[in-house]
Amino acid sequence: MKFILLLLCGQLAGLFAVAQMNGKWGDQGNGTYHNPVLPGDFSDLDAIRVGDDYYAISSTMQFSPGMAVLHSRDLIHWEIISHVVDDLTRISPNLNWDRMNCYGRGIWAGSIRYYQHKFWVYFGTPDDGFFMSSATDPAGPWEPVHQVWNIKGWDDCCSFCDDDGQLYFIATNFAMDPKNSKKYNIHLFKMSPDGKRLLMESDTIIHQSHGSEANKLYKFDGRYYHYFSEVKPEGRVIMMERSNSLYGPWEIRQLNHVDKASDREPNQGGLLQTPSGKWFFLTHHGSGDWEGRPASLLPVHWINGWPVIGEPDKDTIGHMVWSGVYPLPIQKPAATNxxxxxxxxxxxxxxxxxxxxxxxxxxxxxxxxxxxxxxxxxxxxxxxxxxxxxxxxxxxxxxxxxxxxxxxxxxxxxxxxxxxxxxxxxxxxxxxxxxxxxxxxxxxxxxxxxxxxxxxxxxxxxxxxxxxxxxxxxxxxxxxxxxxxxxxxxxxxxxxxxxxxxxxxxxxxxxxxxxxxxxxxxxxxxxxx
Incomplete structure (x- = not known):
């Protein structure tokens, strides 16, 4: 009987999730929202808050202009305000109209950060390495994209500015790493003061696990947090390391459970804190369907110093949440379609x-x-x-x-x-x-x-x-x-x-x-x- 009840509960949860992904989305007009908040192809998200404004980036592969920049004032209504890369040929001639041979390649996941009075975006392609650009206004113009490192087989990078002004760069080598003959090694580098060059002598592997990528670096209350995802038997899950030093030792913890059939593996994303102190996670769903990889907004609960994403279970590990109350007063953009x-x-x-x-x-x-x-x-x-x-x-x-x-x-x-x-x-x-x-x-x-x-x-x-x-x-x-x-x-x-x-x-x-x-x-x- 217990098995039957569990099976029925799982089926009902799956049906509920399917209902959410089949038309109900975003602002419901009654003080609540349904996930996804963006029911389209907004993959490989990262997000930050600057003042009362929220900004996100989304990968664009071969589409031009590249790397979409989104803006919101309430975390529910988002609009595209600019792109970081106006000319894809600065990345590769294969992304031009006379080649058109990079489907599934091109601009992959990146990060957006705000420091030194500028917005900084770093991203990679699997074939051409890592690139960056900066802007004083996220609506543009963005500086011409600069190649940070010409390398193949790497992805999912993030920049980080420590309290002393030192810049760092984290990324995954998903190809075979000559250092120790393993895949999905996560490397940490120091960067030059202008953020345009990696200091190769500082290269350090800080983590390795099956499919470990989606890297982000944070510092909360003097402690470093390394966000990433990895593949477990249940699917791709969200992980976190924390330490008093960027070079470890690290404590590690799983932050969410997934059901691939019902929640479509939320993982790539960014942690956000509202002015009132509430925390949220803007994420894409990693399992794509005809609309692509849509975006959802999940609550974050800090438990014993860990940002648990979604609704915590008894084991204090989160699971997917499909609806919630407005996180902030609603401010719809004036954009027309x-x-x-x-x-x-x-x-x-x-x-x-x-x-x-x-x-x-x-x-x-x-x-x-x-x-x-x-x-x-x-x-x-x-x-x-x-x-x-x-x-x-x-x-x-x-x-x-x-x-x-x-x-x-x-x-x-x-x-x-x-x-x-x-x-x-x-x-x-x-x-x-x-x-x-x-x-x-x-x-x-x-x-x-x-x-x-x-x-x-x-x-x-x-x-x-x-x-x-x-x-x-x-x-x-x-x-x-x-x-x-x-x-x-x-x-x-x-x-x-x-x-x-x-x-x-x-x-x-x-x-x-x-x-x-x-x-x-x-x-x-x-x-x-």
Whole structure:
């Protein structure tokens, strides 16, 4: 009987968690919030508080601009305010529009810290090493990214400024370490005063365990805390070391339990203290689904000098929490989800797939429009994945909300033969394209999913309205309009997917298989969720 009751309790917990991940999220409007607070692909989080403001960063892989910076005043409502890396080619030529071969690579996890009157972001790529930038204003501009160390097989770094001003750097070597022939060694270095160089003679391994990464360094009440995660039989869990010295000896403790099926392994994140003294942990869920790795806000309970993350069990180890009361007075941002393209730069919500070709898009060629010039995709032996090799794809994160509607109005009057432009959903495992293709001077509605075309009516007008709508199940359906009022569904339903550590992206595509010819003008783009 006890076994049956435990089994039922586990099933109910799983169902509860599934309910939370299927539409209920964020501010509930009644003094409570539901996790996730960000039901989209906000992976590899770190977060800090400066004054009354909270800032977070999220990895972006091959998307440009890179390393998103988010801002909040209440820990529930977040908005992207900038990116740290404006030009991905400063990191690697493989992240440019003419290579496009770094899916699952590019900008991985990093850290954001505030010291010496500046914001400091450090991050790594698995192939190019570690980079940093700083800014006096987190909304930018950020200094041109600087390579700290050219190395392969390392990740998950964090900078730390001690009370005496000495700078430190911590990171994981997930490849084989020549020092002791083990994987996932966590190294500690001192840095030069400007934070741009590691002092290699100071290299010290402070920890090694299975899958140990997600490093953060803190100092609370004169004691050093090393946050990291590792893989145990139950899944990837949150760990913590503490010591009176950065060089140990360290006490070590597990901070949470996980159920991979129900809570999706919260781990990468940052500890935050509110002005009233309450503690929270902003984290991503490490097990991805079609929306990617969403972000949740968990309470932190200090027990015997350890920051236990989530709700403590009898063993004083935390577990996932799916709802709570407002941590702070609610302050919603004034941002709108509609883009009229009437500013001198793109809204920070937008990210190109790879570094874009600078001469093939413009916000000034026609005032109030985004002009996208078509050019040929990179040749590939997988024609069903053309979107993964086509430049000028401008994206936003697809959210796991109960109701999502994306609508775009495009002026197609200057298209050329061979050109295809419209609305897309894509990941590295599945994609769909819905828009207008021109051949022999005739423009036709075309829905393409994983290389299979469905052709519709001929489009005679100068403009077309395209729409995608989906729910918490991630099943997208497309529709079109020729007058902006009446919409007709078209094509089969499409299941959004996850791949290469990234969730689905929605956005605008434009390419021409025949060469550099033709363009479209995007009048506006609106995402309601």
């Amino acid at each position: 509609e883009d009229l393209f009437n500013n001198h730069q793109l809204n920070a919500r937008w990210e190109w797939n790879y570094q874009p070709r600078a001469d093939k898009w413009s916000l000034t060629a026609r005032r109030g429009y985004l002009r996208l010039y078509a050019f040929a995709p990179i040749p590939s032996n997988k024609p069903d994945n053309v979107i993964l090799r086509a430049g000028n794809t401008l994206t936003q994160r697809s959210m796991r909300a109960q109701h999502n509607v994306v609508t775009v109005k495009i002026d197609i009057s200057h298209m050329a033969d061979g050109q295809y432009s419209g609305l897309t959903h894509f990941s590295t495992t599945s994609n769909s394209l819905f828009g207008i293709r021109q051949e022999n001077g005739i423009r036709t509605l075309v829905y393409c999913t994983n290389g299979k075309d469905t052709t519709g009516m001929r489009i005679h007008g100068k403009a077309v309205w395209l729409r995608s709508f989906w729910g918490a199940d991630g099943v997208s359906r497309y529709a079109y309009s020729t007058d902006g009022k009446s919409y007709q569904s078209f094509g089969e339903p499409f299941q959004l997917t996850w791949g290469s550590y990234r969730g689905d992206r929605t956005g605008i595509f434009n390419f021409n298989r025949r060469g550099d010819e033709g363009y479209v003008d995007v009048d506006w783009f609106k995402y309601d969720y």
